[in-house]
Amino acid sequence: MATATKTTAPTLINSVQRALRLLEAVGSHQDGAPAKQLAREAGLPLPTAYHLLRTLSHEHYLRREKGVFVLGDAVGRLALGGAQQERRSRLQDALAHWRDALGVPVYFAVYREGEIEFVAVADSPYAPAVPEWADFRATGHAHALGQCLLSQLDERARRDHLDRHPVQDVTPYSVRDPHTLLGRLASMERMQPVVERQQYALGTVCAAIPITAGSGAAAMAISLPLHQEKRLLPAVEQLRKGVGGVLSSLAFSISI
Template sequence: MATAETAPSPTASAPRPTVPAQPRSPDAPPPAATLIGSVQRAMRLLETVAGHAYGAPAKQLARETGLALPTAYHLLRTLVHEGYLRRDKGLFFLGEAAERLSAAGAQQKRRSTLVDAFARWRDAIGAPLYYAVYREGEITVLCVSDSPGAPAVEEWADFRETGHAHALGQCLLSQLDERARRDHLDRYPVQPLTPYTVRDNHSLLRRLERTRRTDLVVERQEYAVGTVCAAIPITVGSTAATLAISLPAHQADRLLPAAQRLQAEAGALLGSLALSISI
């Protein structure tokens, strides 16, 4: 039993445990004290100028943004100096720097649209999807959509240099004229990658001559042992393009039905694919 001398005082408070500070998420808005007012005001001016297709004078911009006229003049001069605005006959317009930002944002949106569309088709078909174009003499893969359940083929040999061996490349080369094909093979001659790879340039050219521009192209273990691929030609303006899928060799019986389904329904993707040419 505690005595009067040893008993704790009924009014004494127990020490509070120290709670460690929680790190702030990088996505959380910063505390108001860290916001930079001049940047906020400059952004408001840029947004307001963007809303005037035919330009606007400083006094109007100051009024619409709620800024004092001297402040507006100072920020406008700075934005003109940095290229985000331009001034013409007393009116302010978006400058080249702002237009570059806008173009970059539009490009990111196009890529996001393409990625989302591919993910839906990948899951519906149950195979990884690839999208490639032939641009400036090179095979360029613009998008690969795979998942843990449908992994993409490992690019163990550069796709640009091995177009003779994979369905993507063969489909693109089949859409070119003879001169463009020979030019490509002069730069990237046939080389054996697996025991199933076409043996030489002449053999490949003969195969491509027999392939119509609208034909489905199938490749069985020519690029990677244990993998089969199919590619369909896509008409996107004047650019040679292709959509392709790949599967493990033990699922080869699924390849043609999946590719034919993709070919039959590819029209739903054409809008996204056309936008992606400029990515």
């Protein structure tokens, strides 16, 4: 005999609901509002409203100014976090678009506070990303993303980076000394793809393009197995020509 399934209502915390209603009430007044008005708009007894307003102010979600309550710094941090998450989501969507359009894994990285920071990758079982078998930050001289980012720096910043992360043999095809690398980086034409063959991972070829990201350096890259090398330049050229229309509208900043 079947037993009827009882639907359990979710457990709601009344104090949290009340606090959120107060925050919404405060947010609806650009210049703030006094406690009595907020209590009335939130449908709360005045003593309860006073208690929650004090708590929210203590946690910096609200701020009291000249007898009225306004939104505090903590609310701004929440909004900033939401905006950053939205940018990351839009970035991931853009990478996935190009992964599907080109049939290759697509990577995004930035140069932040003196370090190469790998931000995101879109790949698939049919187009797997290159495993990070050697630290991307320490081996920027050996992969296309790193070389592309370093090429966007001035010579002093490049030398500083290489002093902290010396050139080393990652594979037999890696650049051997900093002077050769610096000469190669200085000769790269602006906005042209950076190509590396088996310098970071044997059996893999990669190409990267610079991306405008606020005032800092950023780059996108693709990779392919060595036996598919003929696809590399046409694919990265398609990426270079088409990516501006997708990414420029996102107004990326280095803080992503």
